[in-house]
Amino acid sequence: MSNLPGLYNYWIAVCLMMAGFYIVISHGNLVKKLVGLALFQTSVFIFYISLGKVADGDAPIVTPGVTLYSNPLPHVLILTAIVVGVATTAVGLALVVRIYEAYGSVEEDEIQVLDGADDDANEGTTSLEETPEADRQ
Amino acid sequence: MVLIAIAAIRLRDLFAVVILFGVYSLMTAVLFMDLDAVDVAFTEAAVGAGVTTVLMLSTLHLTGRWERRPRHSPMLSLLVVTVTGAALIYGTLDAPRLGDPEAPVHQHVAPRYLEQGPTEVGMPNLVTAVLASYRGYDTFGETVVIFTAGVAVLLLLGIREGPQTKAGRSAIGDQIVLRVVVKALLPLILLYGLYVQFHGDFGAGGGFQAGVIFATGFVLYDLVFGEGDARLVVPPRWLHRLAALGVLLYGGVGLWSLFDGKAFLDYSALAHDPVHGQHLGVLLVELGVGITVFSIVLAIFFALSGRGRRA
Numbered sequence: 001m002s003n004l005p006g007l008y009n010y011w012i013a014v015c016l017m018m019a020g021f022y023i024v025i026s027h028g029n030l031v032k033k034l035v036g037l038a039l040f041q042t043s044v045f046i047f048y049i050s051l052g053k054v055a056d057g058d059a060p061i062v063t064p065g066v067t068l069y070s071n072p073l074p075h076v077l078i079l080t081a082i083v084v085g086v087a088t089t090a091v092g093l094a095l096v097v098r099i100y101e102a103y104g105s106v107e108e109d110e111i112q113v114l115d116g117a118d119d120d121a122n123e124g125t126t127s128l129e130e131t132p133e134a135d136r137q
Numbered sequence: 138m139v140l141i142a143i144a145a146i147r148l149r150d151l152f153a154v155v156i157l158f159g160v161y162s163l164m165t166a167v168l169f170m171d172l173d174a175v176d177v178a179f180t181e182a183a184v185g186a187g188v189t190t191v192l193m194l195s196t197l198h199l200t201g202r203w204e205r206r207p208r209h210s211p212m213l214s215l216l217v218v219t220v221t222g223a224a225l226i227y228g229t230l231d232a233p234r235l236g237d238p239e240a241p242v243h244q245h246v247a248p249r250y251l252e253q254g255p256t257e258v259g260m261p262n263l264v265t266a267v268l269a270s271y272r273g274y275d276t277f278g279e280t281v282v283i284f285t286a287g288v289a290v291l292l293l294l295g296i297r298e299g300p301q302t303k304a305g306r307s308a309i310g311d312q313i314v315l316r317v318v319v320k321a322l323l324p325l326i327l328l329y330g331l332y333v334q335f336h337g338d339f340g341a342g343g344g345f346q347a348g349v350i351f352a353t354g355f356v357l358y359d360l361v362f363g364e365g366d367a368r369l370v371v372p373p374r375w376l377h378r379l380a381a382l383g384v385l386l387y388g389g390v391g392l393w394s395l396f397d398g399k400a401f402l403d404y405s406a407l408a409h410d411p412v413h414g415q416h417l418g419v420l421l422v423e424l425g426v427g428i429t430v431f432s433i434v435l436a437i438f439f440a441l442s443g444r445g446r447r448a
Contacts, residue, residue, distance in 0.1 A: 010229035014343050019143060026214035028230055029204040031151055031196060031229040038189065039275050045181070049174045054238045059173045060251070061219045061339075062261040068238075070173035072254075072263040077270055079264065082180045083345045083430060084190050087286035093196040094293040100200040104180040105232060110183040 009050035028108040032097045034089060048074040068072035069080050152194070152202050159190040176264045179333075179342065183349040188434055191356055195441040259412035260338040262417065268343065269419040275404040278385055280426050283386030284384050294440040297375040312361065319361045326354040334427050338416070349429025356438050367441070375434040383429030390421050405432035 020043060023036025052074035061070035096106055103111050162185025169178035217423035233240035250267050258266040267278055334347030359367035395419050404418025405411040 007229050007232060007234065009235045010232055011226060014222055014225045014229070017225070018218045018231050022214055022218045022298045025217065026211045027204070029151070031193065031200060032154065032204055033195070035154055038158065039161075041237075042162070042181075043183070046165065047169065049169055049172050049177060049233055049234060051172065051240070051242050053235060054243065055170045055235075057173055059175045060263040061175070062255045062263065062319065069251055069263070071243050072250060072267050073241070073247050075174045075177050075264045076268045076275075077176070079177050079268065079343075079345060080276060082177070082184050083349065084279055084286070085435060086192070086349075087283045087437070090192055090284050090441075091289045091293070093192055093441065094290040094437075097196060097199050097441065098293055106200045114310070129331050 009053075010047065013050070014042045015046040015048065016040075019043075028110075030099065030106040030108065031093075034092045034096065037092070038085070038089055041081075043074075045078045045082065048078050150202065151197055152205055155190060155193045155197065157282055159402070161231045162186040162189065176346070177260075177288060178344065178351070179346050183353060187353045188349060188356070188438075191317055191360075192441055194437070198440070199252065199444060224313070230398065241284055242404065257412075258415045258419070260340075260416065262338055265337045265419065265423070266341050267423045270404065270415055273391075273422065276422070277391065277402070280384055280387055280429050283433050284380055284429055285381055287436055290437045290440050291377070294444055295441045296376075296436065296443055315361050319357055323354055327351060327356070334423065335420070338419060339425055344426030345430055347423075348427040349434060351431045354432035358416070359438070359442070371435065373436065373439050376432040376439070379432035380429050380436065383425045383427070386425035386428065387422050390418055390425070394418075 018041055020036045020038070023039065024033050027033060027036065052071035054068060054070045057068045057070040058066045060069040060075065060117070062069075084124030099111065100106050103114050105111055148157070152323045162181060165185065166182035169175075169181055233242075250263060250271060254266045255261065255264045259269045260266050330347050330351035331348060333342035334344060334415075335345070337343035355367055355371060358370070390404070390407070391402040394403040395401050397405040397406035402418070402422075405414045407421075408414035413416045
């Protein structure tokens with residue numbers, strides 16, 4: 001318990017992760033949701049990078065006279081994850097743009113209302129098509 | 138950083154949220170620097186503060202700037218978040234302390250990379266050595282993921298020719314100060330991109346960062362001098378081919394070693410001397426990564442920015 005303050009790196013990551021999580025579940029705007037997701041993502045990056053840190057270590061680039069390096073493995077994983085992250089975020093943004101073009105809104109609840117209206121309209125048309133069948137019988 | 142995150146929750150002006158997120162990314166990059174992860178800091182600064190912000194702003198331009206006031210009460214989500222957060226913090230109580238050299242992460246393969254890396258791969262930057270050589274398969278997978286994501290964006294949006302893509306028209310109007318500054322900076326940015334690309338073996342850097350920096354240079358040019366001019370320099374139809382070329386170059390290096398009777402991506406097949414082969418292999422593979430990342434980032438930007446507002 002004495003060295004409990006050494007855990008603060010995890011706590012920062014948890015706080016940021018929860019902030020991102022909160023945006024994702026409580027906000028209806030799809031762009032804001034993507035920002036929240038990106039926030040969530042960076043918190044995971046911070047978690048990984050802080051795992052790789054060695055006290056008094058140096059950046060993992062071999063230099064004469066330095067013997068202690070931080071762990072390069074998390075750095076590699078996160079480096080590629082950041083670039084993959086921006087690519088996947090871009091896919092999300094592209095989807096948002098298409099949703100906006102189809103619905104005229106990026107608010108989740110409005111889209112659901114529009115979807116419900118669409119379904120009702122479809123039911124209406126199918127029932128109209130079915131009625132002549134029923135008449136003939 | 139936590140403060141910025143909370144501000145981002147509260148604000149309903151999405152423009153401010155996106156800019157705050159850019160600031161947040163820059164701070165994350167500084168934090169990574171402090172944690173000895175220079176390569177990662179580099180990537181975060183270029184990607185988070187540069188590319189992501191521009192892409193999100195392009196989307197906002199298409200979808201509108203203001204968020205609506207949420208209709209339902211936030212109490213339920215707040216409860217879920219608090220409970221999850223408390224559980225996670227309880228979980229960290231047994232975790233190794235920050236900077237503990239005895240932590241399990243440092244026990245498995247990392248010591249081998251640190252001890253054997255400099256002699257086996259023969260380059261000082263161990264991050265590049267692990268990325269392109271020891272973990273070459275992973276990186277190939279990541280490159281393919283980026284390629285796939287780029288293809289997905291192009292399938293969803295496509296790169297359009299619109300009135301805003303005519304030569305000589307820029308999105309922010311004719312700003313003489315910006316034009317002069319960008320003209321002075323652009324060669325330096327591109328030169329720096331190339332330096333980062335080919336110096337990744339020795340210092341911080343590599344294909345991922347170089348690709349992003351190079352693309353940022355073109356995005357900057359595009360913003361200040363107009364979309365049409367940027368498209369004259371790099372025609373969009375080249376970008377698909379360039380992206381595929383990058384992946385092919387990476388895969389081709391792997392196949393070359395396969396045909397030589399070695400394992401996939403075993404760089405010792407490339408030269409008689411294994412260390413020399415490693416150098417050549419890492420160089421080619423990083424070049425493939427750089428080309429793919431550059432063309433995909435630029436293609437995504439063109440796809441988002443070339444899309445006109447719906448009438």
